[in-house]
Amino acid sequence: MDNSSTLHLALPAVHTAASATAPPSLAQPRAFSTSVNPLVFFSILDHFLRRNAGQDRVIGTLLGVRSEDGSEVEIKGCYPVPHLETEDQVEVDMEYHRTMFELHKQVNPKEVIVGWYATGAALNSYSALIHDFYQKEVSSFPAVHLTMDTALTNERLGVKTYISAPVGITSKADNCMFIPIPCDVKYFKAERAGLELLANAKSTESGSTSLLSDMDNLEQSVTEVQKMLERVSEYVDSVLAGTVPANNTVGRYLMDTVSVVPKVDAAEFEKMFNSHLQDLLMVIYLANMTRTQLAVAKRLEKLM
Numbered sequence: 001m002d003n004s005s006t007l008h009l010a011l012p013a014v015h016t017a018a019s020a021t022a023p024p025s026l027a028q029p030r031a032f033s034t035s036v037n038p039l040v041f042f043s044i045l046d047h048f049l050r051r052n053a054g055q056d057r058v059i060g061t062l063l064g065v066r067s068e069d070g071s072e073v074e075i076k077g078c079y080p081v082p083h084l085e086t087e088d089q090v091e092v093d094m095e096y097h098r099t100m101f102e103l104h105k106q107v108n109p110k111e112v113i114v115g116w117y118a119t120g121a122a123l124n125s126y127s128a129l130i131h132d133f134y135q136k137e138v139s140s141f142p143a144v145h146l147t148m149d150t151a152l153t154n155e156r157l158g159v160k161t162y163i164s165a166p167v168g169i170t171s172k173a174d175n176c177m178f179i180p181i182p183c184d185v186k187y188f189k190a191e192r193a194g195l196e197l198l199a200n201a202k203s204t205e206s207g208s209t210s211l212l213s214d215m216d217n218l219e220q221s222v223t224e225v226q227k228m229l230e231r232v233s234e235y236v237d238s239v240l241a242g243t244v245p246a247n248n249t250v251g252r253y254l255m256d257t258v259s260v261v262p263k264v265d266a267a268e269f270e271k272m273f274n275s276h277l278q279d280l281l282m283v284i285y286l287a288n289m290t291r292t293q294l295a296v297a298k299r300l301e302k303l304m
Contacts, residue, residue, distance in 0.1 A: 032072075033182040034072075034075060034182070035074050035183070036183060036185055037186060037187065037191075038195060040075055040076070041148070041157070041159070043060075043077070044117055047119075048119045056085075057085075058080060058119050059081055059119075060116065061078060061079055061081055061097055061116055061117075062144060063079070063101075063104060063113060064077070064111055065114075066141060073115075081093060081116075083130075090126045090129060092130065092133060113137050113138055115143040116131070116134045116143070116145060117145070117146040118147055119149075121149040121151070123178050127178070128164070128176045131164050142164070144161055144181075145161065145163070145164070145178065146159065147162070160180060161181050165177045214280065232254065
């Protein structure tokens with residue numbers, strides 16, 4: 001790394017209280033929370049798999065958006081940052097970090113730096129020093145530190161998020177306490193199909209699976225809806241029979257859900273469904289015909 005564009009963070013000669021983890025009693029209030037897009041996890045894992053030989057962990061910058069009061073953080077993306085750790089200091093390539101952020105702003109101007117990530121479940125003195133650097137990048141809001149246990153302890157990735165709080169009388173970069181904060185996964189409907197496909201691949205012996213056809217997807221969706229309706233029907237019957245206590249929140253949610261369903265005659269609904277199914281089959285047939293014609297035309301060009 002070029003010394004002119006590298007941040008050198010050295011450990012002090014005497015180090016007493018650094019990068020401790022707060023006990024549950026000192027945890028951050030529930031008002032502060034984070035949500036992570038699944039793409040972030042895959043990017044971190046890809047970065048870890050491509051790490052240099054002999055490198056124990058990798059770090060990178062987290063990007064996302066914050067609520068107006070800063071209490072909610074949505075992590076939407078990330079990018080790796082080259083760094084080097086030795087026994088005496090850690091080096092972070094600031095020029096690369098800021099160049100990547102400038103390029104990212106041209107594509108997603110609304111996303112800002114919200115913190116940083118690191119692989120490995122352990123928090124050490126270097127974590128405190130790097131966190132202090134990102135805290136200055138985030139400005140007035142607390143920087144979020146995300147850790148991912150790539151060692152798969154207990155066969156889990158062990159994703160956790162933290163913010164820091166100063167410890168001691170004197171304010172030093174390495175004197176801080178990492179406070180765990182709530183974290184959940186937030187994905188869009190379009191991403192759910194890919195996540196379910198990965199979950200199905202995990203249950204197979206080969207660890208792989210193939211994409212479902214349109215008809216298979218339709219069948220699977222109808223089956224899932226039918227199972228959900230049966231589960232809701234069983235719950236309502238149990239409440240009416242008195243075997244399960246009534247829940248007002250669930251009742252209101254079911255009432256709101258049922259009220260938005262249009263009242264359509266069963267025969268009319270079946271007719272509409274079959275008509276839509278025929279349209280879908282026609283689109284699939286035309287797409288296959290177009291694909292076949294293109295393949296034939298390509299082979300004819302090679303013969304000519």
